[in-house]
Amino acid sequence: xxxxxxxxxxxxxWSTLEAREVHAAYYRDDVVAGxxxxxxxxxxxxxxxxxxxxxTSFLKTLSRALRPREGVVLLEGEDVYGxxxxxxxxxxxxxxxxxxxxFGFTAxxxxxxxxxxxxxxxxxxxxxxxxxxxxxxxxANVWHLADRQVNELSGGERQRVIIAQALAxxxxxxxxxxxxxxxxxxxxxxxxxxxxxxxxxxxxxxxxMHDLNLASQYCDRIIVMLKGREYARGEPAQxxxxxVLREVFGVGSIVTRHAVTxxxxxxxxxxxxAGAATGPRVHLICGGASGxxxxxxxxxxxxxxxxxVLxxxxxxxxxGRSLEIRMATESPFSHISDAAHRDNLExxxxxxxxxxxxxxxxxGNLVNLExxxxxxxxxxxxxLFSPRPVEERDHTGGAARELYKRLLDMGAVECREKEELIExxxxxxxx
Amino acid sequence: MExxxxxxxxxxxxxxxxxxxxxxxxLLLVAAVVIAVALGAVYVPITTSARIILSRxxxxxxxxxxxxxPVQETIIISVRLPRVLLALLVGMGLALAxxxxxxxxxxxxxxxxxxxxxxxxxxxxxxxxxxxxxxxWGGLTAVQLFAFVGAFLAxxxxxxxxxxxxxxxxxxxxxxxxxxxxxxxxxxSLLAVMSEDRLHNIFFWLMGxxxxxxxxxxxxxxxxxxxxxxxxxxYARDLNLLMLGEERAAQLGLETRRFLWIMFVVAAVxxxxxxxxxxxxxxxxxxxxxxxxxLTGPDHRYLIPGSLIGGGLxxxxxxxxxxxVIAPNELPVGIVTAFFGAPFFIYLLKRRRHAIA
Numbered sequence: 001x002x003x004x005x006x007x008x009x010x011x012x013x014w015s016t017l018e019a020r021e022v023h024a025a026y027y028r029d030d031v032v033a034g035x036x037x038x039x040x041x042x043x044x045x046x047x048x049x050x051x052x053x054x055x056t057s058f059l060k061t062l063s064r065a066l067r068p069r070e071g072v073v074l075l076e077g078e079d080v081y082g083x084x085x086x087x088x089x090x091x092x093x094x095x096x097x098x099x100x101x102x103f104g105f106t107a108x109x110x111x112x113x114x115x116x117x118x119x120x121x122x123x124x125x126x127x128x129x130x131x132x133x134x135x136x137x138x139x140a141n142v143w144h145l146a147d148r149q150v151n152e153l154s155g156g157e158r159q160r161v162i163i164a165q166a167l168a169x170x171x172x173x174x175x176x177x178x179x180x181x182x183x184x185x186x187x188x189x190x191x192x193x194x195x196x197x198x199x200x201x202x203x204x205x206x207x208x209m210h211d212l213n214l215a216s217q218y219c220d221r222i223i224v225m226l227k228g229r230e231y232a233r234g235e236p237a238q239x240x241x242x243x244v245l246r247e248v249f250g251v252g253s254i255v256t257r258h259a260v261t262x263x264x265x266x267x268x269x270x271x272x273x274a275g276a277a278t279g280p281r282v283h284l285i286c287g288g289a290s291g292x293x294x295x296x297x298x299x300x301x302x303x304x305x306x307x308x309v310l311x312x313x314x315x316x317x318x319x320g321r322s323l324e325i326r327m328a329t330e331s332p333f334s335h336i337s338d339a340a341h342r343d344n345l346e347x348x349x350x351x352x353x354x355x356x357x358x359x360x361x362x363x364g365n366l367v368n369l370e371x372x373x374x375x376x377x378x379x380x381x382x383x384l385f386s387p388r389p390v391e392e393r394d395h396t397g398g399a400a401r402e403l404y405k406r407l408l409d410m411g412a413v414e415c416r417e418k419e420e421l422i423e424x425x426x427x428x429x430x431x
Numbered sequence: 432m433e434x435x436x437x438x439x440x441x442x443x444x445x446x447x448x449x450x451x452x453x454x455x456x457x458l459l460l461v462a463a464v465v466i467a468v469a470l471g472a473v474y475v476p477i478t479t480s481a482r483i484i485l486s487r488x489x490x491x492x493x494x495x496x497x498x499x500x501p502v503q504e505t506i507i508i509s510v511r512l513p514r515v516l517l518a519l520l521v522g523m524g525l526a527l528a529x530x531x532x533x534x535x536x537x538x539x540x541x542x543x544x545x546x547x548x549x550x551x552x553x554x555x556x557x558x559x560x561x562x563x564x565x566x567x568w569g570g571l572t573a574v575q576l577f578a579f580v581g582a583f584l585a586x587x588x589x590x591x592x593x594x595x596x597x598x599x600x601x602x603x604x605x606x607x608x609x610x611x612x613x614x615x616x617x618x619x620s621l622l623a624v625m626s627e628d629r630l631h632n633i634f635f636w637l638m639g640x641x642x643x644x645x646x647x648x649x650x651x652x653x654x655x656x657x658x659x660x661x662x663x664x665x666y667a668r669d670l671n672l673l674m675l676g677e678e679r680a681a682q683l684g685l686e687t688r689r690f691l692w693i694m695f696v697v698a699a700v701x702x703x704x705x706x707x708x709x710x711x712x713x714x715x716x717x718x719x720x721x722x723x724x725x726l727t728g729p730d731h732r733y734l735i736p737g738s739l740i741g742g743g744l745x746x747x748x749x750x751x752x753x754x755x756v757i758a759p760n761e762l763p764v765g766i767v768t769a770f771f772g773a774p775f776f777i778y779l780l781k782r783r784r785h786a787i788a
Contacts, residue, residue: 065678089684096679100537103674103729108438113672117684121665130435130442146438169683 014076014091015041015172015204017062022071024061030069031057033228037206041172044199045206046215049225050249055208056097058225059177062206063094075173089117092173093166097181099158101150107161108146111137114168129168136167139194141187155182163191174198176207180214192218216240216263224248240264242346252350254328254343269306269326269350279303279426283351283375285344285368289315290357293418294385295323298355301426306351308344309336309368335364344371353381353425356407360393361400369403373410382412385421449733452726456740460519463744467515467751468507472758475503483507514644517708518750518764519743520652521641522715524705526742527659528698529716530723530734534670535694536601542717543702546608546695547585550615552706553637554622555581560632561622571651571707572643574636579707585615586699590692601677601691638763639710641750648708655704660739662697666690667731674729714768715746718776725779745772 017039024032031054039045047055060066062073064080073080080088093114101110114136115129125133137143140163145153150161159182166174174195180188188211195205196218209215215222216236224232224239226248232239245253245266252269279302284291287310295316298305308328310317320327328343330336336344348354354375361369372382384407394400408414415421469480479499486495487508497504525543532541543549555577558564564573571579589611593604623633663670669690672680681687702716723737749767756762 060678063682065681085681085686086684089682094682096676096682099679100676104724105671105674105729108442109730110675113675113683116668116672121668125442127435127439130439134435134438147441165683 015039015202016074016076017092017173017204017206018074019058019062020072020074022058022061022068022073024057024066024068026057026066031228032061032068034071035061035225035228035230037062037223039173039204039206041202041204042199043204043206043221044196044219045204045221045223046209046219047206047223047225048209048212048215049231053225053248054228055225056177057228059094059175059206059208063092063175064088065094086117089169089171091171092175093169093171095163095166095174095176095179097177099162101153101158101161103151104149106146107137107142107148107150107153107164108133110150110161111142111164111168114165117169132170133164133168136164136170137161139167140164141190156184156187159183160187160191172203174203174205176205178208178210180209180211188214212240212245212266213258216265217258217261236264240266242343246346252346254326254346256329256339256343267326269347280352281306281350282425283307283348283354284357285354285359285372286310286316286357287314287359287365287368289319290359291316292319294355294357294422295319295325297418297422298425299323299325301422303426306347308347309340309365309371336367341367341371344368345374348375348380349378351375351380353383355383355385355421355425356412358385358387358393360395361390362395366396366399366403369400369407372407372412373403376407376410376412382407382410383421383425384408384412384414385418386414387416387418445728449727449730453733453736453740456723456726456737456744460740460744460747463747463751464515464519467518467747468511470751470755471506471511473503473506475499475507479503480507484512509646513646513649514641514750514754515747516649517644517652518641518746520649520656521705521709521712522719522742522744522746523739524652524656524659524701524742525712525716526719526723526738526745527656527663527735528702528705529718529742530720530731530738531663531670531694531698532716533720534731534734535673535691536605537674537676538605539721540717541605542713543698543705544612544711544713544716546589546604546698547611547615548582548699548702549706549711550612550619551585551588552578552582552703553619553711554585554615555579556636556707556710557619557622557633560629560636561626563629571648575643575648575651575707578710579703582703582706583699585611586695586702590695636710639712639765640753640761640763641709641746642761643708652704652708655700659697659701659704660735662693663735664732666694667735670694670731670735671729709764712746712765712768714765714772715742715749718772719745722776722779 019035019037022032022035023030035058049055057066061068067081075088075092111133112125112129115125134143137146140160142160142164145157150158163179179191183191192214199205222236222239223230224244231248232244240255242253242255254267256265258265281304282298284294284305284307286307291307292315295305306326307320309330310327311330311332313332317327317329328340328347330340348371354372356372375382390401390404465477465481469475469477482495483499483504486492486497528543532545533539556574559574559577566573568576589604589608593607623630626633669685672683672685677687719742720734720738723741724734727733727737750764753762753764753767
């Protein structure tokens with residue numbers, strides 16, 4: 001008995017999903033505590049957040065797998081938990097985080113199970129079902145595995161078979177829980193490209209992701225979850241900021257713009273107890289070749305070193321890169337932008353002490369002195385290395401000199417001898 | 432659409448292969464029934480046995496000339512055939528329940544006893560024997576009735592205990608079943624120890640056997656097995672979905688909770704019916720679905736009928752051996768099923784290791 005929607009007319013898809021003030025719990029405590037979402041055709045939404053923030057549970061409440069304690073989930077305006085499972089499965093597919101495929105079905109048979117909600121009970125899979133299964137398998141790059149038994153496939157191949165199964169459901173809504181986790185980078189990208197092209201054809205995709213950069217590059221909207229609640233939402237550029245990432249994940253990061261896509265690109269900084277560094281965290285403001293020797297000496301003394309803002313290709317930047325130091329950077333020969341300055345301040349914030357080398361100061365990098373002033377305002381120790389007077393390296397017509405004086409007034413420590421400065425700095429943080 | 436024609440062809444070939452396995456198993460079963468009926472204290476030639484059986488089949492019966500003695504007819508029709516058919520039905524029921532439980536528990540060690548049904552039946556039977564209850568109903572003796580009810584109640588009890596909190600989880604069911612089985616088994620042992628004079632009867636029932644085979648018993652069990660088989664075949668595709676896990680099955684349109692409940696009741700009825708007339712016969716329910724799975728693959732649309740035929744075939748052969756090998760005495764059929772079934776299963780495992788685990 002063919003179902004009323006079959007054969008489906010293009011454009012009659014259900015693709016709006018709405019959750020209002022949803023609370024859900026497995027036992028006593030809410031794992032989802034008041035979430036909202038509104039999804040319509042063509043949306044590509046990523047849900048990010050730390051482990052245990054309720055992302056997966058939220059996806060489950062949306063997909064009729066975890067009944068909310070409070071609030072309502074509406075699929076095309078109807079309560080998901082009031083609809084029959086088959087009806088929901090014809091309109092919304094979910095790719096779970098892990099699925100057991102430990103039996104001898106072939107990949108094709110598994111994908112054909114995705115047609116189940118469209119088939120009558122005693123109706124077998126017809127040519128249309130086979131065609132949809134084939135298309136789904138090609139999109140998920142598993143068509144060549146059609147005859148293989150799924151228990152013989154690798155983790156990534158199995159993951160793609162399950163993705164193909166969900167695609168074979170041919171739904172207007174697609175929910176995925178960390179779909180890239182078992183995939184190599186090539187398949188991660190082709191999966192996201194494929195999802196993105198499905199969005200442009202009107203399918204709405206909601207995806208839980210851990211890789212913020214992939215989320216940033218492909219999704220229109222990002223929802224950041226923390227402790228079962230929404231912490232932030234919006235376009236990637238609004239949401240993926242160093243401040244949000246520090247609050248949510250508790251790690252420092254530098255957010256730059258991706259050189260090609262212009263979307264935010266996140267580089268995480270090691271946490272303070274990471275790595276071999278045992279000494280204080282020191283941020284070095286330098287440029288030209290004025291900081292290179294400090295970098296080596298401070299690293300040797302066990303300092304955890306960061307630097308910035310440096311122009312790409314600058315002598316210090318090249319040394320810093322070879323020493324694998326975290327740096328805030330700017331394009332070659334450009335004035336330091338606000339974004340780079342913000343990244344620099346983020347590094348300053350995490351440092352115990354700041355060192356300003358005897359760098360030449362021009363209009364392009366004057367803002368670096370302001371970063372040192374900000375450090376003083378935040379109560380950080382600032383050391384100024386000046387083997388020769390600042391006037392000799394002021395190319396701003398006096399502005400640098402003024403700022404330098406202000407730094408001294410605010411309590412910056414000036415050293416003429418490099419050894420003395422290094423002794424002082426590497427002793428930072430000791431009682 | 433060319434590629435689709437290709438895969439349609441491949442799927443059809445797969446289907447043909449699986450159907451032919453079922454057909455071969457079915458022919459073997461018919462042959463086994465005829466041979467089993469022919470063998471015994473008095474040998475009735477196989478062709479004669481076959482013709483005697485045929486003469487009782489509606490329509491076909493008229494094609495056969497009665498050239499056999501009335502004694503032969505009595506032996507075949509009144510003594511051996513009911514016993515063989517009972518073995519057939521019990522084997523079918525046990526294997527069907529095994530296939531269902533392995534399917535819904537996704538656990539290769541699941542057998543009809545896993546959720547308390549065997550021990551429930553044992554307690555029911557022991558109870559009837561202990562108190563010497565003796566009334567019959569619908570072709571079943573008191574012991575059989577109590578065993579049936581015991582098996583059925585035990586399964587329901589497991590289900591309702593495991594359902595506490597509104598959700599039914601398969602892992603939870605398995606653990607509750609195991610715990611309840613141990614509990615029931617301790618009561619059976621207690622009753623057995625306390626019943627000095629009837630200890631032998633209780634022990635004999637627990638060993639399992641088909642010596643009670645009568646047309647009454649066959650007709651009493653038949654409807655349960657037929658209905659159980661029909662319902663399971665109807666839900667075979669849903670059992671396939673469930674192999675992906677409960678949550679995934681629900682996402683593919685299965686009303687998981689209702690489905691588990693239906694399969695539970697079906698399995699409980701089938702096991703109860705089988706165990707009530709045979710006592711506890713091990714191994715058939717556990718191993719038959721595995722052996723059939725090696726032949727047909729994991730698709731329940733073939734595994735369910737395959738297990739029905741295979742279970743019947745297995746127990747008919749085992750029971751025939753049990754009653755002929757040391758005639759006029761009988762071996763408990765459970766000894767035969769394990770003694771021949773286990774090595775055969777290990778042999779298949781070694782050959783097709785990948786298809787199991």
